[in-house]
Amino acid sequence: xxxxxxxxxxxxxxxxxxxxxxxxxxxxxxxxxxxxxxxxxxxxxxxxxxxxxxxxxxxxxxxxxxxxxxxxxxxxxxxxxxxx
Numbered sequence: 001x002x003x004x005x006x007x008x009x010x011x012x013x014x015x016x017x018x019x020x021x022x023x024x025x026x027x028x029x030x031x032x033x034x035x036x037x038x039x040x041x042x043x044x045x046x047x048x049x050x051x052x053x054x055x056x057x058x059x060x061x062x063x064x065x066x067x068x069x070x071x072x073x074x075x076x077x078x079x080x081x082x083x084x
Contacts, residue, residue, distance in 0.1 A: 028066030
């Protein structure tokens with residue numbers, strides 16, 4: 001299986017989204033994908049620019065670096081991340 005179903009929490013618009021992400025891509029690529037998906041799903045409610053967004057582990061509060069692969073992080077099926 002090469003995809004994980006994660007929950008993305010977006011405090012700025014007070015919404016949560018479940019999104020499938022591939023585990024063989026880098027965090028920076030996934031962050032762009034997640035950002036664009038949420039902009040589309042929220043009908044443009046997300047006002048921050050893509051470059052300003054951070055993907056953060058909900059449990060530890062640490063930001064995921066853009067240059068590592070999802071499979072090398074602790075993100076797995078059912079993980080909850082915050083998009084700030």
